[in-house]
Amino acid sequence: MDGDNSTTDASQLGITGEYMAGSYVLQSQEGEFFYDGEESLNDHEDGNGSKDNLREQDIYLPIANVARIMKNAVPQTGKIAKDAKECVQECVSEFISFITSEASERCHQEKRKTINGEDILFAMSTLGFDMYVEPLKLYLQKFREAMKGEKGITPGPIAEGIGEEITDDSFTNQLPAGLITADGQAQNVMVYTTSYQQIPGVQQIQFS
Amino acid sequence: MSSNKVEENVSATQALSGRSTSLPMSRVKLIMKSSPDVSHINQDALFLTTKATELFVQHLAQYSFRKGCGKERNALGYSDLAKAAEEAEPFHFLTDILPKKILARDYLRSLEERTEDSD
Numbered sequence: 001m002d003g004d005n006s007t008t009d010a011s012q013l014g015i016t017g018e019y020m021a022g023s024y025v026l027q028s029q030e031g032e033f034f035y036d037g038e039e040s041l042n043d044h045e046d047g048n049g050s051k052d053n054l055r056e057q058d059i060y061l062p063i064a065n066v067a068r069i070m071k072n073a074v075p076q077t078g079k080i081a082k083d084a085k086e087c088v089q090e091c092v093s094e095f096i097s098f099i100t101s102e103a104s105e106r107c108h109q110e111k112r113k114t115i116n117g118e119d120i121l122f123a124m125s126t127l128g129f130d131m132y133v134e135p136l137k138l139y140l141q142k143f144r145e146a147m148k149g150e151k152g153i154t155p156g157p158i159a160e161g162i163g164e165e166i167t168d169d170s171f172t173n174q175l176p177a178g179l180i181t182a183d184g185q186a187q188n189v190m191v192y193t194t195s196y197q198q199i200p201g202v203q204q205i206q207f208s
Numbered sequence: 209m210s211s212n213k214v215e216e217n218v219s220a221t222q223a224l225s226g227r228s229t230s231l232p233m234s235r236v237k238l239i240m241k242s243s244p245d246v247s248h249i250n251q252d253a254l255f256l257t258t259k260a261t262e263l264f265v266q267h268l269a270q271y272s273f274r275k276g277c278g279k280e281r282n283a284l285g286y287s288d289l290a291k292a293a294e295e296a297e298p299f300h301f302l303t304d305i306l307p308k309k310i311l312a313r314d315y316l317r318s319l320e321e322r323t324e325d326s327d
Binding site for chain 1: 227230238247260263301
């Protein structure tokens with residue numbers, strides 16, 4: 001192996017130090033880490049532009065959220081190893097990028113600047129995730145209904161060029177909703193929008 | 209308070225759940241924007257991508273667990289995921305980031321054997 005290219009610097013490899021210390025990754029006598037297959041992890045040169053410093057594979061979704069979804073997907077008695085959670089975290093970023101570039105390509109081909117819902121659904125279908133499309137359409141329906149109620153705007157095809165960008169204000173994480181029950185007792189109900197919720201009418205999807 | 213008010217609050221809560229997600233949309237947006245040539249993403253697209261990602265996590269975890277775990281092994285591990293990437297077509301795009309891990313000494317040994325063969 002070419003000693004110049006390999007690195008033990010975990011941050012350069014884009015994975016956490018804890019992950020590197022997991023039982024599956026072993027060191028040679030020289031203290032270098034090996035993976036089967038090509039060393040694609042070390043190809044990246046640190047660029048000067050701000051975008052280069054933050055590679056797409058460095059941005060992950062919070063592991064707690066990812067782990068929770070995994071936990072709900074396996075039998076209750078099942079366990080999930082820590083390295084599996086971290087791994088899925090990386091896979092998720094890969095998935096998002098995968099879908100986005102496909103959708104973006106289609107957008108460009110049609111000379112549009114804004115990626116819309118149709119582009120995403122089309123990308124799903126093209127890339128072998130056809131089974132997600134119908135449930136996603138249902139979720140989108142609920143989403144539009146919810147947005148309509150909130151903002152008082154009629155949902156419809158969003159015109160190209162307007163390209164409504166979502167601000168973080170639109171989606172808060174916790175919403176206290178005060179409920180006054182029939183007997184006059186005030187109750188505070190925390191609506192956790194980050195908690196896993198079953199949408200009524202949309203069945204839990206079973207993937208074989 | 210009137211029951212109408214209660215109904216209003218309850219339906220407001222339900223309406224909010226229609227747009228809630230288990231994964232933070234702001235972070236999903238960050239990842240999407242790190243793709244080259246992506247400028248604008250509309251609201252529907254971001255929501256759909258986030259929901260799709262949730263489905264993906266479920267799908268990957270469920271599939272890998274079913275294939276890899278049974279009575280003897282009840283814990284989902286890295287190797288189950290690597291196997292799923294190899295076996296299931298929708299997950300093929302993950303094979304680059306889920307290489308099968310081997311012991312360093314086995315790798316070195318196989319390297320030596322390859323060099324010997326070429327002599």
